[in-house]
Amino acid sequence: MYGPTDLPTVEFRRLSPGPPVQRGRRRITWSLGVFLAVLLLLLVGGGMYAVAPLRDPLPAATVKVTLPTSMAIPGTVPRMPWPRSGQAMISVDGVGTFGAFGGSKPLPIASVTKVMTAYVILTEHPLAAGEHGPKLTISAEQAAAYPAERARGESLVEVRAGEIITERQALQALLLPSANNMARILAAWDSGSVAAFVKKMNAVADDLGMSDTHYTDPSGLDPDTVSTAEDQVILASRAMELPAFAEIVRQKRATIPVAGTVRNYNELVGRGGVVGIKTGSTDEAGGCLVFAAVVSVDGRKLRIVGAVLGQPGANTPVQLDRVFAVTRSLLRVTANVLAVHTLVEAGEQVATLRGPLGAGSTVNAIKRVQVIGWPGLRVRLNVQIPAVSSGIPAHTEHGQLTATIGAGEPVVAALRTGAAMEPPTTWERIRHHR
Template sequence: MQFPAVQAGPARQRRRGLVWGLTCCLLVLLLLGGLYAVAPLRNPPPAPTVELTVPTSMTIPGTAPRLPWPRSGQAMITVNGLGTLGASGGSQPLPIGSVAKVMTAYVILTEHPLDVGEAGPTLTVSAERAAAYPTELARGESLVEVRAGEKLTERQALQALMLPSANNVARVLAEWDAGSEAAFVEKMNATAARLGMTGTRYADSPGLDPDTVSTARDQVILANKAMALPAFAEIVKQKRATLPVAGTVHNYNELVGRNGVVGIKTGSTDEAGGCLVFAAMVTVGGRDVNIVGAVLGQPGANTPVQLDRTFAATRSLLRSTVSALSVHTLVEAGAPVGTVRGPEGTGSTTINAVEKVVVVGWPGLRVRLDAQIPPVPTGIAADTEYGRLAVSGAGELASTPLRAAAGLRPPSVWDRVRHHY
């Protein structure tokens, strides 16, 4: 028996269309969701971020030292790498006397360098320069005896210049280098300008001319530059030297060899008073510390009185400076310097100091902290050295490598899909 075909009614057809529509929508949503989930994988994950946990500067705690500054003239004292401990007397340019010979020696040694212990080229004393000696002596100048045709090595000439403060040898050096005193003085002034010695003007190479003026600040700038020349530093710390005609000559700076003093130069005229640019090497907490300073314009009726007062002022400043210096721990070993945070889902780690950071300084000294952390990759292993922390004042004082405390894993595919990055 055959039954007649049954026609689907309108309601059934509507249900079937609805099912197909829902199925298509679901497929589209699944497709779009898959594309949405996979799309981030086409791009690199976000880089980890670094948040520093140390300050950019720090002040050593305590009361800042008060130094026994001279009552007259000018003074300044600095500690290499740290900066200026203080100054007195303002910044008005003053006559400096034979302290000018520091620049004379500096120009000579920068244009005619010497190694430590090297004699250097030979200079010949001219008949004209030898003939001027009696007149210079009658004027009461600081001199060494010279003779026409005398041969001096560059080192011997510099010893005569810096130890007994020979004005006539300053002129010999100037003429040997530049052809004339005037041409050499131009070099001195050009060098002062290049070094930023804005309050300085040289009128002669020995410093006898009262128009040769400078400031304590400028002379400290020059002294630091000059002491960086090994031959200069070697000569100015000598107590005596032997010259061909003059024989044994002695250093006018009676502080040399005492309390760590290793130079540099005295000066004294009626207009300048007593002057001294000095350098000392002392040990603080097992560390060598270089102190450089200047004392200008100390009064007195004559050179011995002027220099005695200058030496006394310098000794007091040095004692107080050394007393003010001590060792300070700024960052302990293992202290966190920064926090590295990876993309969401991967965690974080700290970057810690490997060693403690210790500096020599004084209370009130402000230093800079510079955490040098390179861009962090997406993953980093635990105990990996990464970056450096440096502490600086006028120069770098101390540093330590940095190390990741824990591992930071790269984000997985699931991390990236789940957090959509």
């Protein structure tokens, strides 16, 4: 047995803490790192994915024109009262050719030739409106030729040696009573000889594009002086641009030295808007007339120019009566069918706009697009629309439509957008990119 003093001594020691257990914490740290890394990749990668389409430029909007490049004025094409024989053509300055009849074979044109004679004189020696110009002196030789010319039955004005006549008076004698001798006098005054002047007439015809015309004399008495209705319309339109020519051919009469008062053979002048131009008649040529008339359409003055050649008849009065009758009919129909025609209505769509991501709008005419003409006449159309980046407001003026007939003045009309074409939002761009 042990006594109290004999009990064994037991020693208690405080155990110091050992190092922490790391396994669980490492697992948590690793998982958190992976999570953060994945999140970062998602954020960075997704952000780059979202920003990429915003950095790319948007393609421009596309434009599709819905109008044709040309169209015929709607309606029934008018039927013209062409003559039964010969040739004819009628045209409206600045609009176009109304029609033609009889082909393009060159025909004798008689005193219609004097249109070119006057045209050459006035281009070489221009006269202002109302001006008389330089003076000519009739030579003894020219005066001496008058009796023989008269015996041949030519159309003449009496002249005397030493007579002084102004350029305007000489042109009046040429164009109103159709004086053959004055054609020769003017030719010699301008070029020194008739032959030299005829060469000049043909050169001018070539310059004007009168390819089926050939002049052999300045009066038209020679049947070898030939042309076509089409060529004479070309010349007449140019001649009427000369103020002195247009003044003279619309006169019903004039007073010149020696001959006194002379009258215009063109009985249509002053009727139905007729303002000229020149008659002609011979056995070979028949009745001929180159004419001009002015009509008013919607407050605008338009000049009609035409030619009728080769109308039959036993003599000059009959020939001219027939050519006058044909001309009156042609002018009446032309004046009646010339009107204002609507090609495009106000608000009518002429093009579409298509944005880069499907947005769109229309381009429409602001007001009616109208031209003066006749049914069947072709009109050229040209739509010009500026480029659009990605959007455009509603009802904004944008572009123009041009309508042109022949060589006339174009009709220009403004265009505007329909509904607004909004540029795409950021979200639409990102979504579209996906």
